[in-house]
Amino acid sequence: MRVNDEIPRRPAPDAGSLIDVDACTLLTATDLDALPGFTDPAPDSGFANWDCRWSTADGSAAARVIFDRGSEESAREGIHSTRAGHDVYIEEEGYGANTCSAEVLNREYRNSSGDDIAEMALVVIEGDPPMADMCQMADALADPVASRLP
Numbered sequence: 017m018r019v020n021d022e023i024p025r026r027p028a029p030d031a032g033s034l035i036d037v038d039a040c041t042l043l044t045a046t047d048l049d050a051l052p053g054f055t056d057p058a059p060d061s062g063f064a065n066w067d068c069r070w071s072t073a074d075g076s077a078a079a080r081v082i083f084d085r086g087s088e089e090s091a092r093e094g095i096h097s098t099r100a101g102h103d104v105y106i107e108e109e110g111y112g113a114n115t116c117s118a119e120v121l122n123r124e125y126r127n128s129s130g131d132d133i134a135e136m137a138l139v140v141i142e143g144d145p146p147m148a149d150m151c152q153m154a155d156a157l158a159d160p161v162a163s164r165l166p
Contacts, residue, residue, distance in 0.1 A: 032123050032166045034135055039081040040068035042137060047160045051153050052145075053077060077143030079153065081161060082111075084136055091119055091134035097155075099162035106155055108147050115142040116150035118158035122165050137161050 040059040048054040053072035057079075060069045066083040094107030094117075103121040110117030118139040127133050139157045141150040 030123075030125065034066070034083045034122055034137065034166070037083070037166060038065040038068075039083060039137070040065060042081050042161045042164045043068070043070070043079070043157060044160070047157060048079060050156065051079070052149075054079065072143070077141060077145050077150070079157060080138070080140040080142065082138040082140060084138055085133050086136075088124055088132045088134045091121060091136055094119065097158075099159050100165075102162040102165060104158045104162060106151055106158070108151060111138060111140045111142065114144070114150075115140050116147060116154045117141075118154040118161075120158055120162050120165065137165060 038061070040061050045056060048057050048070055053074060053076065054070060055073050057070035057072070062068065067080065069078050069080045071078045092103070092105060094105035094110060097104050097106075099120070105119045107117050107119070109115055110119065120137045120139060122135045122137060124132065124134050139154050139161050141153045143150070
């Protein structure tokens with residue numbers, strides 16, 4: 017195969033995309049230490065560093081940052097606020113049963129099919145704490161995540 021016959025490369029990602037961001041860098045130990053039970057948690061990164069999880073010392077709860085994309089309409093569910101210039105939506109059971117999530121919108125764009133897409137960093141608290149406590153923790157972590165997005 018000649019060099020000119022190679023498969024063409026994809027274009028570089030848009031500036032501000034989360035594609036090359038490490039989810040574990042969006043929260044620090046200091047951010048997590050402010051939450052009950054999260055004393056010096058170690059990050060556990062997921063596929064391509066697009067997911068990161070920290071557990072409480074007793075394993076009763078976890079905090080996660082997960083990169084996601086979806087329709088603009090579905091990304092705008094829950095209680096709205098603005099943090100560091102990003103729209104944030106807090107939603108009880110937003111990532112399933114026994115979770116509270118804060119969807120931090122990173123950017124919106126139109127894909128090659130013409131669909132309007134929202135790229136976001138989900139801050140999820142999951143586990144045994146009462147829902148109000150989990151949502152308060154997700155809300156608190158939305159600030160540092162929003163401030164560290166590209």
